[in-house]
Amino acid sequence: MVQQLANAGVPTVAVARRGDRLQLLAESYPSVSPLVADLETDAGVDAVAARVADGVDLVVNNAGFGTSGKFYELDPGRLDREVALNVRALTRLSHAALAAMAPVGRGYLLNVSSVVSFQPAPGLAVYAATKAYVTSLGESLHEEARGTGVHVTTLCPGLTRTEFISVSNSSGYQDSYPEFAWMDADQVAACGLRDVARGKALSVPGVLYKAMSTAVGVTPRGLARRLSGLVQRT
Ligand SMILES: NC(=O)c1ccc[n+]([C@@H]2O[C@H](COP(=O)([O-])OP(=O)(O)OC[C@H]3O[C@@H](n4cnc5c(N)ncnc54)[C@H](OP(=O)(O)O)[C@@H]3O)[C@@H](O)[C@H]2O)c1
Known part of the structure; x- marks a missing residue:
């Protein structure tokens, strides 16, 4: 991006x-x-929030990571860091962005969530929960900002070839998911930038993931949960 x-x-x-x-x-x-700046730390978030408060036209909250595995077997310290980055830093920087943009009546905030935000993800539970937060926050802020000249967009990518896969202990995904399920970071970034410029609430790159997110919206919750558990086990 x-x-x-x-x-x-x-x-x-x-x-x-x-x-x-x-x-x-x-x-x-x-x-x-x-x-x-390390956005898992107070000092890092303060430094970036101060820069945002100086005034910027577009803020992109992109940094985030996940942790694959059974919830109770994972390092709780790592899960704390995951929540600190995906939720706490993103909230604070969204706040700094909108506090600077609202008084001048213009600006764009693009928060990076994930398609896993639309349903639970057994095996990636904390990550999916943090991204559900990101999408919920973003949709609420989009409506709060409606008509003000400030635009809030939440980008929800599917599988994308980046360092995320190794950082999130998800290297097994490389072989588990077919080629057509993978997107390039460039495509995802272009979609997010296009949709934030258009003032869209949600941006889901790729036909496959657009269809999936629409299908999840009309699937009974229990079924979506079971299917998600089965997909994670493949
Ligand atoms: N790749 C996927 O399949 C996928 C799918 C859906 C959603 N997403 C989301 O897309 C976003 C971007 O992920 P990505 O795939 O591009 O992952 P990535 O390749 O691991 O990139 C993450 C970026 O964030 C920075 N970062 C990580 N931790 C940070 C910290 N504590 N403080 C400051 N910067 C930090 C990294 O730089 P440094 O390491 O140098 O700090 C890197 O530039 C994330 O929010 C992720 O959840 C990814």
């Missing part, structure tokens, strides 16, 4: 923990300014 904004010449502040990678990005794209 940063590359797409930079290619369009949009001045962009890119946030991550790995400063060396941010530096390389800034060397390739002069319009990119690196901001090294």
